[in-house]
Amino acid sequence: MSKNYLKLFKDELEKIKGQRPKLLLHVCCGPCSEYPLVLLKEYFQITIYYGNPNIYPLDEYDKRLSELEHYLDILDSDIKLVIPSYDNDYQKELMKFGPMKEGGRRCAYCYARRMKEAYLYAQKESYDYFTTVMSISNHKNADYINRIGEDLYKNYGTVKYLYADLKKEGGIDKNRELNKINRLYEQDYCGCIFTYQVHASKKEERLSKLSIHKLQDRDKNALIAIFKDEEVSKTYMVAPLKDQKAEDALFSKIICNPRRFDGIYLEDRLIGFINEVESKDAAIEIGYVIAPEYQRQGYMSKALELYMQELNKQGYKVIVAAAFKENVPSIKVMERCGMKKIDKEEDIMYQGKMHHCLYYAKRYD
Numbered sequence: 001m002s003k004n005y006l007k008l009f010k011d012e013l014e015k016i017k018g019q020r021p022k023l024l025l026h027v028c029c030g031p032c033s034e035y036p037l038v039l040l041k042e043y044f045q046i047t048i049y050y051g052n053p054n055i056y057p058l059d060e061y062d063k064r065l066s067e068l069e070h071y072l073d074i075l076d077s078d079i080k081l082v083i084p085s086y087d088n089d090y091q092k093e094l095m096k097f098g099p100m101k102e103g104g105r106r107c108a109y110c111y112a113r114r115m116k117e118a119y120l121y122a123q124k125e126s127y128d129y130f131t132t133v134m135s136i137s138n139h140k141n142a143d144y145i146n147r148i149g150e151d152l153y154k155n156y157g158t159v160k161y162l163y164a165d166l167k168k169e170g171g172i173d174k175n176r177e178l179n180k181i182n183r184l185y186e187q188d189y190c191g192c193i194f195t196y197q198v199h200a201s202k203k204e205e206r207l208s209k210l211s212i213h214k215l216q217d218r219d220k221n222a223l224i225a226i227f228k229d230e231e232v233s234k235t236y237m238v239a240p241l242k243d244q245k246a247e248d249a250l251f252s253k254i255i256c257n258p259r260r261f262d263g264i265y266l267e268d269r270l271i272g273f274i275n276e277v278e279s280k281d282a283a284i285e286i287g288y289v290i291a292p293e294y295q296r297q298g299y300m301s302k303a304l305e306l307y308m309q310e311l312n313k314q315g316y317k318v319i320v321a322a323a324f325k326e327n328v329p330s331i332k333v334m335e336r337c338g339m340k341k342i343d344k345e346e347d348i349m350y351q352g353k354m355h356h357c358l359y360y361a362k363r364y365d
């Protein structure tokens with residue numbers, strides 16, 4: 001029978017209250033660490049161990065790591081981060097198990113392998129406690145995880161294992177709430193090549209439903225809603241839409257403007273747009289926006305890639321776009337589409353704040 005991990009966790013926190021011992025915390029990604037870090041940093045001096053060679057491919061591993069780093073910037077605390085080198089042979093180890101449902105023997109091996117590596121690091125560096133955030137996930141078996149932690153302490157034991165079932169007592173809901181606020185990239189597969197393949201075919205199917213074409217009158221409300229979204233207006237420069245008159249004026253200006261302004265559609269729903277900022281000869285500068293609920297799911301990268309191909313077919317040889325320096329997701333979209341940073345940079349005053357703007361371009365021979 002499994003133990004009451006939540007009670008053991010709470011008892012331990014009660015015991016160490018006010019002492020702030022050193023905790024090595026294994027973290028698999030940013031979104032799984034949001035609530036755990038908020039909770040644990042009150043009790044511990046935390047060092048995160050980002051030991052996740054299970055994440056395939058390497059790009060995805062880097063993406064999750066950069067989201068975690070972004071979250072640590074948001075938290076602005078004294079939490080440290082250790083990043084061991086990526087083990088390229090890890091997938092081969094998992095291959096021995098073959099495809100099987102998530103949560104089975106392969107996963108038990110995978111939790112144990114990563115937790116052991118982190119535990120040994122904690123032991124070498126003389127931490128007081130060790131645990132992992134993985135129990136926050138509904139897909140992870142907290143019993144497996146805690147038994148592994150318990151065995152590590154029994155077998156190697158100088159670093160105390162902190163039992164945890166972080167999803168319990170509303171932990172999972174608190175984590176989701178923080179996710180809505182922080183808007184970290186949330187991956188939709190666990191990590192290994194097996195889960196990646198399932199995810200890749202689902203993603204391909206999702207992205208195949210995208211299209212880009214001219215705006216129609218019926219898109220007005222959806223477009224205005226995108227412009228009025230607070231997150232969008234932080235990075236896409238638009239005058240505040242105070243009333244219906246302003247909304248009508250903006251929409252007719254867009255529809256009547258000879259410059260390009262095309263909608264990005266998921267099936268027949270408008271989810272974003274790409275517009276021409278200016279063009280001269282074979283060079284064009286564009287801007288783009290994707291509604292926040294569709295961000296970080298590959299839609300914007302795919303739409304931009306398709307759009308640039310189309311512009312090139314129409315004779316454009318240089319395609320330029322810009323983003324505020326702090327708008328990291330947008331910069332990543334440009335990079336994913338093969339755009340490179342160019343010399344042009346400028347400071348722009350917007351919403352009462354100075355923003356440094358970076359320019360990227362793709363050149364076609």
Ligand code: SF4
Nearest residue numbers: 054107110190191192
């Ligand atoms: S599904 Fe997740 S936990 Fe299971 S083997 Fe793959 S990466 Fe590891």
